Amino acid sequence: MIFPPISHLIARHLLKGPHTITGGGEPDAEALRQLAENLGVAARHRLGRSLSIREVDAGSCNGCELEIHAVNNPVYDLERFGIRFVASPRHADVLLVTGPVTWNMAEALRRTYDATPGPKWVVALGDCAKDGGCFAGSYAVAGGVHEVVPVDLHIPGCPPSPLQILGGLTALLASVAE
Amino acid sequence: MMGNVTLLEFLSAGREVAGHHPWPRFQLDARTWRRMVEQMAVSNWDILAEWAEPTEIHVALRGEDSGAIAVASHPCPDHKFFALSRVRPSAIRLERAIRDLWGLAPEGLEDQRPWLDHGRWGVKRPLGSPRISEGRPHAYRFLTAEGEGLHQIPVGPVHAGIIEPGHFRFHAQGETVVRLEERLGYVHKGVEGLLAGKPVAEAARIVGRVSGDSTVAYALAFARAVEAALGVEVPARAHWLRALMAEMERLANHVFDIGAICNDAAFAIMLSHMGMLREKILRANAACFGHRLLMDRVVPGGVAVDLAEEGWEALAHLLGNFRKLFNKAVALYDNTPSLLDRTTGTGFLPAALAHRFGAGGFVGRASSRGVDARKAPGYPPYDELDFAIPVLAEGDVHARLMVRVEEVRASLRLIDQILKQMPRGPVAAPVPNRGGEGMAVVEGFRGEVLVWVRLSEAGKVVRCHPHDPSWFQWPLLEAAIEGNIVADFPLVNKSFNCSYSGHDL
Ligand code: SF4
Numbered sequence: 307m308i309f310p311p312i313s314h315l316i317a318r319h320l321l322k323g324p325h326t327i328t329g330g331g332e333p334d335a336e337a338l339r340q341l342a343e344n345l346g347v348a349a350r351h352r353l354g355r356s357l358s359i360r361e362v363d364a365g366s367c368n369g370c371e372l373e374i375h376a377v378n379n380p381v382y383d384l385e386r387f388g389i390r391f392v393a394s395p396r397h398a399d400v401l402l403v404t405g406p407v408t409w410n411m412a413e414a415l416r417r418t419y420d421a422t423p424g425p426k427w428v429v430a431l432g433d434c435a436k437d438g439g440c441f442a443g444s445y446a447v448a449g450g451v452h453e454v455v456p457v458d459l460h461i462p463g464c465p466p467s468p469l470q471i472l473g474g475l476t477a478l479l480a481s482v483a484e
Numbered sequence: 485m486m487g488n489v490t491l492l493e494f495l496s497a498g499r500e501v502a503g504h505h506p507w508p509r510f511q512l513d514a515r516t517w518r519r520m521v522e523q524m525a526v527s528n529w530d531i532l533a534e535w536a537e538p539t540e541i542h543v544a545l546r547g548e549d550s551g552a553i554a555v556a557s558h559p560c561p562d563h564k565f566f567a568l569s570r571v572r573p574s575a576i577r578l579e580r581a582i583r584d585l586w587g588l589a590p591e592g593l594e595d596q597r598p599w600l601d602h603g604r605w606g607v608k609r610p611l612g613s614p615r616i617s618e619g620r621p622h623a624y625r626f627l628t629a630e631g632e633g634l635h636q637i638p639v640g641p642v643h644a645g646i647i648e649p650g651h652f653r654f655h656a657q658g659e660t661v662v663r664l665e666e667r668l669g670y671v672h673k674g675v676e677g678l679l680a681g682k683p684v685a686e687a688a689r690i691v692g693r694v695s696g697d698s699t700v701a702y703a704l705a706f707a708r709a710v711e712a713a714l715g716v717e718v719p720a721r722a723h724w725l726r727a728l729m730a731e732m733e734r735l736a737n738h739v740f741d742i743g744a745i746c747n748d749a750a751f752a753i754m755l756s757h758m759g760m761l762r763e764k765i766l767r768a769n770a771a772c773f774g775h776r777l778l779m780d781r782v783v784p785g786g787v788a789v790d791l792a793e794e795g796w797e798a799l800a801h802l803l804g805n806f807r808k809l810f811n812k813a814v815a816l817y818d819n820t821p822s823l824l825d826r827t828t829g830t831g832f833l834p835a836a837l838a839h840r841f842g843a844g845g846f847v848g849r850a851s852s853r854g855v856d857a858r859k860a861p862g863y864p865p866y867d868e869l870d871f872a873i874p875v876l877a878e879g880d881v882h883a884r885l886m887v888r889v890e891e892v893r894a895s896l897r898l899i900d901q902i903l904k905q906m907p908r909g910p911v912a913a914p915v916p917n918r919g920g921e922g923m924a925v926v927e928g929f930r931g932e933v934l935v936w937v938r939l940s941e942a943g944k945v946v947r948c949h950p951h952d953p954s955w956f957q958w959p960l961l962e963a964a965i966e967g968n969i970v971a972d973f974p975l976v977n978k979s980f981n982c983s984y985s986g987h988d989l
Contacts, residue, residue, distance in 0.1 A: 311816040315753065325760050361646045365671045367985045369696025369777055374646050375740070376766070379759030393644035409604040410670045411649060413621075414641045440690050445610045446674035465696070467776060 325380045334473030337459055356388040357479050360398035360422065364415045364451065365441070366405030370432040370465040374402065377468045377475075389475055395421040400478065401428045401455070406438035407448045419455040427478060430457045431471065433464040491529050491547030494520065495554050504921040505712040509542075509555040517541075517558040518566045525571040530842045530855075532925065533934045533951035534568060534578040535676075536586040538612045541565045542949075544923065544934060551860045555923065555936070563612075564589040574841040574956050585676070587612035598622060600669040600988060611677055629655035629663045637970065641670045645974075648984035652973075659969040664962045672988040679948040684710055684784050684915060687945045691935065692779055694950045695986030700726075700733040701928030702950060703782035705935035708863065709948075710784040713922030713939050716913055722786035723864040724906040729769075729778050729787070730926070731895040731902070736765040737929040738888040738895075739810065741981050745885055746817065748974040749826035757813045761806060768802050771795060786912030800903055807896055814889055827882040831976030833964040834879060844931025846891070847957045847980055850876050850883035857927040869901050879964075881979040917943030930954060930983065952986030 363371060377384045378391065392398050395418045407415060419428070430451035433439040437450040451457050461474035498510035512520060523529075532544040532553070542557045558565055567590035569575040579590040580599035587609030601608070603622035608615045634655055641649035651667040675694055679687050691706040692699045704726055711718060743758025766776040772795035773781050781788050791799075817823060837843075838851035848855060854875035858866040874890035876883040919941040925934045931953030938946040961980045965973055 311812070311819050312753065315757070315812075315816065362642055363646075363648050363671070365673060366648070367693040367696040368648055368983065369693065369699065369779070371646055371648065372697060372777065376759070376763060378646075379763055380756045381760060381763045391646060395642075405671070406673060408671055408673055409606070410602045410672055411641065412604070414649065414670070418642050440686075440693060441673045441675075441678060444674035444678050445605050445607050445614075446672050446677075464779065465777065467770075 324383075326383045326386070327381055334470065334477050337461065337474045337477035357400055357475070357482070358390060358392045358398050359400045359402050359475075360392055360395045360418070361402045362404070362415055362418050364403050364405045364411045364435075364454075365408035365447065366432065366434060370404035370434075373465045373468055373471060374404070374431070377471050382468045382472055384472065384475070387472075387476055387479060389479060395419075396423065398422050399426060399482075401426065402431055403428060403451045403455070403457075404431050404435055406434040406441040406444075407451055407454050408446055409448055410446070412448050412454050415451075415454050427458045427482070428455055429474065429478065430460045431474075432466060433462060436460050436462065439464065489523070489527075490550055490552065491527075491545055491554060492550075492552050494523060495545075495556055498556070501557070501921070503713075503919070504555065504923075505715070507553040507555065507923060509557060509921065511557045511559065514558070514560075514566070517556070520556060521566050521568055521571060524568065531568065531572055531575055531578075532842075532932065533936070533949065533955075534575055534582065535936065535949040535951070536582045536588050536611075537947060538586060539563070539588075541582070541588060542936070543568060544936065544951075553861060553923075553925070560588060563587060564591050566590075567592040569593050569595075572840075574959070577959065578955060585609065585611045597625060600672045602669055610674060624667055626653045626667075627663065627665050631657070631662075633657055634662060650984050654970060654973075656970055659971070661965050661968055661970055661973070664965045664973075666958060666962060668958065668984060669988050671985045673985075675989045676947070676949060679945050682945050684939070684943060684945065687948060688783055689780055691948065691950055692782075694989065695952060695983040696777065696779075697737055697983065698733070698928040698930065698933060698952075698986065699777055699779045700729045700782055701926055701933045702935070703780070704730060705924045705926045705933045705950070706937065706948070707782055707784045708924035708926065709922040709935045709937045710915065710939065711922070712924060713920035713937060714916055714918060715920070716785060716915055718786050719910045719913055720864075720907045721790075721909045722911045722913075724902055725787045725791060725911060726782050727865050727869075728791070728899060728902045728906075729773065729781055730928075731898050732765055732769055733778060734929040735892055735895045735899075736762050736769075738892045739765075741978065742813075742817075742885055742888055742892075744981075745827070745881065745975060745978045746823060748978050749823055751820065751823045754813060754817065754823075757809075757816075761809060761813075764802060764806060768799055771798055783912070785915040786910075788912075790911045791906075796903060799899070803896055803899060807893075810892060810896075817885075824882065826972070826975060827885060827979075828880060830881045830972050831884075831964040831968060831979060832878075832880050833960055835877065837960055837963055838879070841956045841960055843956050843960055844953050845929070845957070846884050846887040846931075847960060848931065849874060849887045851879040852877045855932070857925045857932045861925060863924075863926065865902070865905075868905070869898055871898050881975055884979040915943075917941075919943075928953065930981070930986075931957070950986075950989065952983055952989070954982035954984075954987040958982045958987060 498512040584601035743755035746754035835852035
């Protein structure tokens with residue numbers, strides 16, 4: 307073979323353009339309202355239109371993680387909004403927390419929060435992250451994310467769709483960049 | 485000790501419990517239970533799951549040659565039982581969990597450390613006779629490795645990527661892993677405790693969230709267990725729709741895994757490509773059934789939504805296109821030597837270990853163990869469908885990836901057949917309120933998902949135990965990584981892709 311298969315793939319993308327949907331980054335109105343209530347005005351302008359997110363699974367069933375992965379795929383392409391996932395809480399502006407917080411994860415979540423430099427925001431993602439969802443009331447579950455760390459925004463859904471996640475995160479971005 | 489006794493012959497020494505379906509359950513006294521454990525040292529019976537009640541221990545077994553399935557139970561009012569882990573290392577973590585949750589002591593269990601209980605629940609033996617426990621979280625004693633130049637690398641529970649939490653303790657000699665030890669249980673949610681006393685419909689929602697990526701498999705196993713317990717006949721079309729959803733779930737997970745494995749070998753374009761393919765499936769799921777991951781679509785009695793005529797067409801169209809794109813991506817993998825160099829020979833799992841632990845799914849099938857619940861014990865409509873189970877012997881990351889590739893192709897062919905042959909008619913039957921015990925084994929994308937359930941006369945769950953295939957795969961990851969370099973761990977780990985949530989329960 308003269309051309310390795312990767313060259314076909316690259317040629318295709320150059321000719322036909324990316325798979326990314328246009329739009330999809332409209333801030334969710336409800337999320338904006340919630341943020342306006344929760345966020346102080348301090349330090350909003352410091353970040354510009356860029357956010358680094360550290361994801362923390364604090365007890366999820368892994369369904370929420372699947373849809374967080376999806377916002378990174380070429381169709382939703384979260385990075386085009388200046389939002390990206392980072393490997394360490396020390397590099398993060400935002401903690402994106404999923405799951406009912408299990409007692410076995412509560413301390414790890416608290417320590418991750420403490421390791422994140424301010425100004426910082428916490429987004430609770432998924433129905434479980436609000437109040438424990440269908441796992442509420444178990445001996446092993448502390449409850450929603452707010453039971454352990456302060457929450458600025460909740461993105462509902464079980465799991466939330468990629469568009470809901472995009473809407474929530476871009477709302478956060480819009481309000482911190484204000 | 486007996487010679488070649490079959491599983492059912494052996495267990496019939498016990499008392500058969502009435503009303504357990506579709507496979508029998510036998511209660512064994514202490515002597516017979518002990519003889520069973522001794523027999524397991526020389527027989528090739530598979531452990532499918534092991535769980536407990538406050539004063540009884542259960543194990544689901546399969547006679548590997550006959551394929552017969554049965555549950556052996558042993559009442560233990562003195563809160564102890566002769567441990568299976570004496571002869572089967574795959575039961576070690578199960579029995580550590582049983583002691584943590586129910587307070588039954590496995591006699592002869594070598595590893596006395598707690599497993600799911602990290603000392604943070606505020607209660608001991610939460611499912612047995614609970615006792616308030618205050619005090620500090622347990623300090624966990626990791627196994628040691630000693631020698632000059634050895635160092636430790638602790639990783640987790642919070643990891644660097646978007647993955648579930650767990651702790652990995654490496655002992656390394658330079659770059660080479662000498663020992664990996666896992667510590668799990670971080671996402672233990674107390675699912676069995678939550679299920680007790682719940683109406684069937686509510687319990688189905690919870691079981692469908694034991695491991696979100698396998699929601700169809702879990703919902704199906706629960707539904708089939710309930711239907712077995714109650715003698716409910718599911719309408720024919722529902723069986724076919726369930727299989728359609730199960731294959732869509734398998735496709736979505738496999739293509740994403742293939743992409744993610746390559747991504748961990750720094751070949752990101754495969755992840756983008758596979759992420760797109762996965763997205764096509766999830767959108768088709770949403771369009772046809774109203775949920776991207778198909779949560780709550782399989783319910784006891786049948787399915788929650790029928791497939792409309794337009795949905796049928798959309799799926800048929802999707803598949804032709806999907807196959808082409810998928811084959812192109814596989815050709816890219818096959819023709820990229822730098823990538824193959826990372827996956828070939830990496831993370832080798834010997835066939836003997838896969839058999840010894842009863843590993844299923846792609847982990848087992850890449851190491852010569854071709855068990856698949858769709859074939860045996862089998863369930864409708866797979867008996868009317870034509871498909872083969874890919875089995876490889878290499879046991880490395882490459883083999884686990886190629887098993888997935890072949891399973892994707894098999895699932896595409898299955899969906900084709902399902903769309904062509906699916907009968908018309910109703911999609912759900914009423915679920916009566918009455919009592920009974922039932923069990924089901926279905927093939928999730930990772931392997932065999934088992935659910936056991938006991939229902940009360942009022943139609944509520946008395947007890948329910950969901951078992952994840954990861955129980956028998958997690959320990960093998962420790963073996964597969966030994967002697968590899970630390971930098972290959974993400975690659976090997978992803979090729980196993982065990983469930984944390986399903987295991988921690
Ligand atoms: S919100 Fe739903 S998908 Fe997310 S962790 Fe909870 S049960 Fe799983």
